[in-house]
Amino acid sequence: MRRAPFILLGMLVLPMLVATNAAQASDGKLAASAQMLAGPGYNFPEVRRLAKGLSVDIHGCLKSWDWCDVTWRGNRGWVPAAAIDARRNDARVPVKDYGAQLGVPEVTFQLNSYWDANYNHSLWYPDRARFVGQDASYNVQ
Helix, strand or coil, rough: CHHHHHHHHHEEEEEEEHHHHHHHHHHEECCCCEEEECCCCCCCEEEEECCCCEEEEEEEEEECCEEEEEEEEEEEEEEEHHHHEEEEEEEEEEEEHHHHHCCCCCCCCCCCHHHHCCCCCCCCCHHHHHHHHCCCCCCCC
């Protein structure tokens, strides 16, 4: 009986945490067609190709503002920041130039946890060891 209040509290708090996490994604639109990749670099496997004009959720960009972690229709991956525009007032501006001012968070890339969360059913998932340490522009843990 004593656990019931904690279970009820958990049922109320968990949806709020999930909603808060989803709300942190920024609204983006592709200014150019781009490859969505499994990491921040052209050496990573392609998740899919995205056409110009598609709307994406931006989860964050690397400190260098070269690559951004995005989602499109449930597919998550990395896209060059130069290919993404974000909303600023009533206009769209390049994320690469204005991301920090727009509140897009800076993120790091941890290959193992990112791939575990997003690609564990992909054909190239078992080959992830060959991608560790190939590019110093991200943080691998």
